[in-house]
Amino acid sequence: MRVVVLTGAGISAESGLATFRDAGGLWEGFAVEDVATPEGFARDPDTVLAFYDARRRAAASAVPNPAHDALVALERELGEDLLVVTQNVDDLHERAGSRRLLHMHGELARARCTACGLVTAWHADLRPRPACPSCGRRALRPDVVWFGEVPYGLDTIEDAVRGCDVFAAVGTSGAVYPAAGLGATAAAFGARTVELNLAPSLPAVPFDDVRVGPATAVVPAWVDEIVRGGTPGLAG
Numbered sequence: 715m716r717v718v719v720l721t722g723a724g725i726s727a728e729s730g731l732a733t734f735r736d737a738g739g740l741w742e743g744f745a746v747e748d749v750a751t752p753e754g755f756a757r758d759p760d761t762v763l764a765f766y767d768a769r770r771r772a773a774a775s776a777v778p779n780p781a782h783d784a785l786v787a788l789e790r791e792l793g794e795d796l797l798v799v800t801q802n803v804d805d806l807h808e809r810a811g812s813r814r815l816l817h818m819h820g821e822l823a824r825a826r827c828t829a830c831g832l833v834t835a836w837h838a839d840l841r842p843r844p845a846c847p848s849c850g851r852r853a854l855r856p857d858v859v860w861f862g863e864v865p866y867g868l869d870t871i872e873d874a875v876r877g878c879d880v881f882a883a884v885g886t887s888g889a890v891y892p893a894a895g896l897g898a899t900a901a902a903f904g905a906r907t908v909e910l911n912l913a914p915s916l917p918a919v920p921f922d923d924v925r926v927g928p929a930t931a932v933v934p935a936w937v938d939e940i941v942r943g944g945t946p947g948l949a950g
């Protein structure tokens with residue numbers, strides 16, 4: 715049984731990391747066009763770099779929660795038949811132990827040089843404009859995907875979604891494409907679809923099954939079902 719799990723900010727909420735669109739979320743305090751677009755970065759790089767420096771620090775001091783852990787248990791069970799696709803730029807999935815993982819919106823823990831193209835692991839602040847370890851130019855940006863840029867791994871994701879038997883969306887509002895369209899693709903190619911969320915989203919194509927609750931409760935319960943040999947995605 716091949717499973718694709720798409721995760722969003724909701725899976726890290728109980729680790730203390732803010733989501734975007736919930737009450738008190740990041741997009742209440744910041745305008746998307748200011749801090750999450752190439753144009754915003756060109757206009758005011760200090761503000762953008764400081765925004766991601768703060769988020770990198772928050773992510774570094776957060777710890778994975780039982781929902782991240784449950785997806786590691788699912789990988790132990792399914793091996794190569796599981797792919798976790800995350801929209802999150804934190805590293806809680808990999809720190810929990812997930813290996814079959816794709817960061818479609820990039821990673822806070824990586825920097826990219828806008829001068830020479832180097833992409834490298836990065837854990838320090840970028841606002842002080844450290845020199846690129848390769849070319850020496852002070853031109854590093856966080857290796858995150860902004861609106862108007864192309865997400866990472868789309869071909870791999872599309873193949874996995876078309877070929878999966880079960881597609882699960884965890885803690886994502888379904889507001890941002892192409893991630894938001896993956897459930898509809900999975901359904902069109904015959905997968906069972908399930909949403910695990912604190913509050914159901916409003917997808918273009920309804921999920922077959924919706925499990926409502928905090929990720930730390932509903933994700934471990936759903937994984938348990940699969941590990942015990944149940945039919946994931948089927949209600950009850």
Ligand code: OAD
Pocket residue numbers: 721722723724725727728733734735736739750801802819859860861884885886887888889890910911912913914915927928929930
């Ligand atoms: P959103 O902030 O849009 O949605 C968060 C989702 O998590 C909502 O559906 C909540 O109901 C759910 N949620 C909150 N707390 C939860 C909990 N404890 N357990 C389970 N679910 C919970 O975040 P994303 O959908 O991840 O992109 O946002 C998608 C993209 O929009 C992000 O990757 C980012 C953002 O703009 C870029 O910056 C390119």
